[in-house]
Amino acid sequence: MPNKEKPKNMEAFLIHGRDVTPRWDYSHHVVPPMTASAVYRVESVERGAKGFAQFGNFEAMTEDPIYIYERIDEPTTGMLEDRLAEAEGGEMGIAFSTGMAAISAVTSALTKSGQHIISNDSVYGCTYSLFQHWMPKQGVDVDFVHLNGANLADHVKPETKIVYFESPINPTLELIDIEDLCNQVKKLNENRGEDNKILTIVDNTFASPYCQRPIEFGADFVVASLTKHISGYGTDMGGIVIGPKKYFSDMMLYRKDFGGVLSGKHAWPFLVYGLPSLPVRLRQTMATATEVAKYLSQHPKVDHVRYPGLETFPQYDLARKQMRDYDGNFAPSSILYFVLKGEPDVAKEKGAKLMNYLAANSLMYTYAVSLGHCKTLIEHPSTMTHSAISPEDQIRAGIDPGGVRIACGLEEPKALIDDMEKALEQI
Numbered sequence: 001m002p003n004k005e006k007p008k009n010m011e012a013f014l015i016h017g018r019d020v021t022p023r024w025d026y027s028h029h030v031v032p033p034m035t036a037s038a039v040y041r042v043e044s045v046e047r048g049a050k051g052f053a054q055f056g057n058f059e060a061m062t063e064d065p066i067y068i069y070e071r072i073d074e075p076t077t078g079m080l081e082d083r084l085a086e087a088e089g090g091e092m093g094i095a096f097s098t099g100m101a102a103i104s105a106v107t108s109a110l111t112k113s114g115q116h117i118i119s120n121d122s123v124y125g126c127t128y129s130l131f132q133h134w135m136p137k138q139g140v141d142v143d144f145v146h147l148n149g150a151n152l153a154d155h156v157k158p159e160t161k162i163v164y165f166e167s168p169i170n171p172t173l174e175l176i177d178i179e180d181l182c183n184q185v186k187k188l189n190e191n192r193g194e195d196n197k198i199l200t201i202v203d204n205t206f207a208s209p210y211c212q213r214p215i216e217f218g219a220d221f222v223v224a225s226l227t228k229h230i231s232g233y234g235t236d237m238g239g240i241v242i243g244p245k246k247y248f249s250d251m252m253l254y255r256k257d258f259g260g261v262l263s264g265k266h267a268w269p270f271l272v273y274g275l276p277s278l279p280v281r282l283r284q285t286m287a288t289a290t291e292v293a294k295y296l297s298q299h300p301k302v303d304h305v306r307y308p309g310l311e312t313f314p315q316y317d318l319a320r321k322q323m324r325d326y327d328g329n330f331a332p333s334s335i336l337y338f339v340l341k342g343e344p345d346v347a348k349e350k351g352a353k354l355m356n357y358l359a360a361n362s363l364m365y366t367y368a369v370s371l372g373h374c375k376t377l378i379e380h381p382s383t384m385t386h387s388a389i390s391p392e393d394q395i396r397a398g399i400d401p402g403g404v405r406i407a408c409g410l411e412e413p414k415a416l417i418d419d420m421e422k423a424l425e426q427i
């Protein structure tokens with residue numbers, strides 16, 4: 001159960017979890033079992049009725065669960081939710097079929113028609129599309145604001161309900177000072193009634209809880225795509241919402257009725273492969289990202305590199321403050337972004353040439369979206385992950401037309417650098 005007895009050693013906890021909880025006893029299994037039943041026998045009318053009556057009650061559902069139907073609640077997914085809530089330092093976790101299912105659920109469940117969201121101006125392309133197309137259809141307006149260094153009071157309206165951002169921001173790697181922004185929200189909330197408080201939601205996909213825990217800095221909710229660092233192998237999709245348990249009932253009701261639940265079969269690989277290997281994978285990919293970033297930043301054809309682990313990173317001090325592993329070591333994650341030299345059109349053309357060369361000739365770089373994979377993935381955010389954002393808005397948000405994103409995998413840094421050297425010779 002989250003927060004009842006905090007794990008002393010989080011890395012060991014990610015590997016072992018708790019084998020006995022009210023949700024499940026797998027003390028005889030070395031590996032947690034996977035439920036493969038979409039429906040559960042409830043033995044009697046009374047127990048069936050009790051199961052339905054306790055729906056949405058956090059204590060009852062986590063301490064004395066009565067399982068009925070997989071879309072309502074399920075033990076393998078429940079174990080994953082408990083473990084991720086602990087990993088992020090939150091009270092409760094609710095898992096969804098994808099990261100976008102989690103993001104759309106939390107932003108929809110927390111708002112109603114007439115309310116307002118402030119989103120950072122650069123967010124993952126589908127989040128941007130959700131905020132631009134779908135939230136207004138629900139009567140919720142979204143303003144896109146450059147939140148790094150912003151004075152929130154200049155943008156907040158009486159109807160503002162959510163402040164939403166990523167840090168590091170996809171794909172520019174710019175950081176937002178989570179503590180500063182959450183403190184600003186706290187201050188603004190001093191004059192607001194309990195039902196009217198502004199809530200902060202941080203997408204922690206790029207960092208993962210191993211590198212950063214926004215709730216420790218005052219965020220109300222963390223959302224993440226589990227498809228990335230938590231999966232680790234690019235085999236499964238999932239999403240998570242972590243936050244205060246007072247929102248458990250609403251979030252569970254939303255998930256039950258809109259139906260975007262993570263099934264037990266899909267929760268299982270995250271529990272068995274993804275979470276246990278998260279620290280060791282990240283330690284390796286961070287070391288690799290540091291070497292690749294250093295190599296690129298001294299290359300004469302490269303205009304600039306953004307990687308929070310580089311001393312030349314403009315927000316290096318902030319990175320060192322808020323990106324820390326469970327032992328307090330600096331943990332700048334393993335994604336980097338770089339732009340080639342030249343006027344925007346020239347840099348874009350060269351970037352395309354570089355990526356096409358790597359796609360055709362390099363075993364080390366796979367031209368693909370996503371991140372947190374054991375294979376190094378390279379992509380062009382402007383035409384792929386962030387293509388939902390108009391070219392003008394991309395430039396406003398700092399997304400360079402020729403910017404290249406690399407999500408480091410488990411290959412040796414030297415092999416990655418050698419292939420990049422050959423590719424850079426071609427342009």
Ligand SMILES: Cc1ncc(COP(=O)(O)O)c(C=O)c1O
Pocket residue numbers: 098099100101124126166170203205206224225226227237238239370
């Ligand atoms: C920062 C960020 N948030 C959310 C998502 C969406 O996650 P999913 O693809 O699991 O729906 C992504 C996907 O790339 C992402 O990069």
